[in-house]
Amino acid sequence: MSVVDVKDGAPQSWFFEGVEKLMEIWFSSSAPDGPKKGANLIERWKWENILTHVHCKILDEMKHQDQTAYILSESSLFVSRERIILKTCGTTLCLQALPFIIQLVQDECGFDTVADFFYSRKNFIKPDNQPHPYKTFQDETVYLDTILSESASYCLGRMNRDCWYLYTLNHPENTSLIGVNQPDQTLEILMTNLSVESMQKFTRCDEKGNVRNAAKFTEDIGISDILPGSKINSILFDPCGYSMNGLLDKNQYWTIHVTLEPEFSYVSFETNVIMKDYKELIGKVLNLFQPQVVSMTLFANHVSKNKVHKSFYIKVPGYKRLDRQVAQLQDYSLWYSQLKKEIKNNGV
C-alpha cells in the first residue's frame, strides 16, 4: 500500500469502505386527493441541506420523466414521486437523513405516512472504522427503532463471514396507506476481490495522463451495454473510483459504484428494472468486473412479475455457490446468494 495516513502518531494504511448503506423509503398520503406534488419536484438545494447531516454532497444530477438521479460524493440519491433511495458509502451517516427526509416530504408534498421502508447493507470490511450507530447492525436497528415502529430485521448469509443485513417494517395491520401496491423489485450484485485488470481502468486519467471523459469511458468499457437505451450520468473520481446512475422509463433505475484499490476493491450494481429472468443481466455484470466473491440479493413484492423462487436456482457459469437463502417477508420475498469464482484445474 503506497498511500499512508498518519493518525494519532501511528501510520494508518489508506482505507476506504466501498460497502454502501442503502435506504429506500416509500411514502403515501392520507389526504383524499393524494399528495400535493411528487417528491421529485422538491428543489435540489433542499436535498443538499439534508445531505449535510449525512456528510456528503451532490456532485451532479440527471432527470428523466418523474425521476431525478443525483451522483453524490459518496454514491447516489434517487428521488421519484413517492420513493426516495439514498445510498452512501465510506463513513457517511446515511440514516441520520431519515427524520429530515420524512419532515421534508411531509411539508413539501403532504406525504404523511412511511408506506414502506428498507435499510440494507453488506457486512462492512472494517466495521470499527464506522461512526455510531454503524459499527453493528444491532445498533443501527436500535437507532431506526427510535424513528420508525414495528420493525423486523434479518441477517442473510453467514453472520461470521459474508452476510447481508436488512431492516424493514412489519406492518401491524393492512391499511391502504401501508405497503407498496405497485410492482417493485430490486436486484443487487455486491462484488469484492475484483480482477486487478478490470479495476485498473477506473482512474480519472488514462495511461498517457490525459483526463478521461466519463461518458465516453462508460460506453467504451461496456457499462452502457448492460441496460441499453438508458439515460446515463457518470463520474470518474480523482485519482480513481467511478460512479454512474442510469434511468429508464417507468421509474426504472440502475447504479454502479466502483472502489478499485486491490486491498479493498468493491463494486456494487443495483437496479429495479423489471425482468422475468435476471440471468443474462447478472452474467453481463460479472463478466465486466470479474469479481472473486459475489453477494447477490433479489427482492420482489407480491405484485411484482419477478418470482424470487425461480431465481433461487440460477446457476452462474464459472461461479460456485457458497450459500443461498430465500426469505418470505410480509409483502416481499427475498433471495440471497453468495458465490465464489471457481478455480480452474490449472490453478488460474
Add this chain to the structure above:
Amino acid sequence: MSVVDVKDGAPQSWFFEGVEKLMEIWFSSSAPDGPKKGANLIERWKWENILTHVHCKILDEMKHQDQTAYILSESSLFVSRERIILKTCGTTLCLQALPFIIQLVQDECGFDTVADFFYSRKNFIKPDNQPHPYKTFQDETVYLDTILSESASYCLGRMNRDCWYLYTLNHPENTSLIGVNQPDQTLEILMTNLSVESMQKFTRCDEKGNVRNAAKFTEDIGISDILPGSKINSILFDPCGYSMNGLLDKNQYWTIHVTLEPEFSYVSFETNVIMKDYKELIGKVLNLFQPQVVSMTLFANHVSKNKVHKSFYIKVPGYKRLDRQVAQLQDYSLWYSQLKKEIKNNGV
C-alpha cells in the same frame, strides 16, 4: 409472580430459561478398520464426569439398540454409535463439554475426526442472565471457533424479535471422513406463550396432592400418542416441569421439555424421525400444547428422504405465518418458520 428470589438486596422475580442450547456432534475415524467401539458403549460415569463442566446431572437413562438416552437435570443427552446430542436449558454451560467429549470419544472409541457439528438455539428470553459466552451468539461463535475450524454461523428469523441461531462447519474439502453420509434430519418445534390450561397439568402432584406417576402421566396426557411404538422415559420435576425422551428403531429419537410458568412458559419438541411429511406430527404437537407463538426448524441433509423445500409450504390450521425462510448450506437444507396463533373473530 408468586415466587421471588432476593439477590444483592433487591427482590428478583423467579425466572427459568427453558430455551435450550443444542449441540449435535457426528464423529468419524480414519483408522482402516473404523472405530474401536460405538460411543453408546461408553460408561455412564464418564458422561457424568463431563456433565460436571456443564453444571448438570444425569437423572435417568434408557437404552434401545445402539442408542442411550439420558434425562438430565436440565434437558437431555443422546448417545449413539457416532452421534452425540447434548441439549441443556437454564444457565448451563453446554458448549464447555465439547473439548471433553472430543477427547473422550477419541480415547475410548478411536474417533479422531469431527465429521459434522451443529450448535443451535432460539433467542433466549433473558440473555443477560446467561454466563459467558452465552449472552450473545457472536460470543458463542468466537468460543466455538477456538475449538473447531472453518465455521459458518447463521441467524434465521427476526434478529430483533424471535430468531434461531445456527453454528455449523464449512468443510474446506470433501474427504470421506467429513460430513454425514447417512440420511439425517431434525425437526424442532419451539413453543412459547402456551395455554395456561395445557400447562397447569405438568406438575409433580395432582389436584389432590398425590405424586403423579410420570409414565402414566405421559400416556394419559397423550404424549405417547405423538409417535406410537416408542420406548419412553419421562420425569415430572418438583414442583413443576416435565422432560421425556423417546427412542425408536434405526437411531430415531424424540424429546420434549416443558417449562410451565406462565411468565416464561416454553416447550420444546425435537425429533429425527424419518417422515416424508411432518404435517400430521406438527399438528399433534401444537394441539397438545396450544402455544401462541411457534418457531419451527427442519434440517435435512442431501441423502435424507425429507425434502425441506416441500415443508416450506406447510400450512398449519389456526396459525398465521410471520416468517419463513429456506437456507441451502453445504450438505444440508434448512427451513425456518415462525407462526402465531390466529385470533378468532369473537376475540378468543
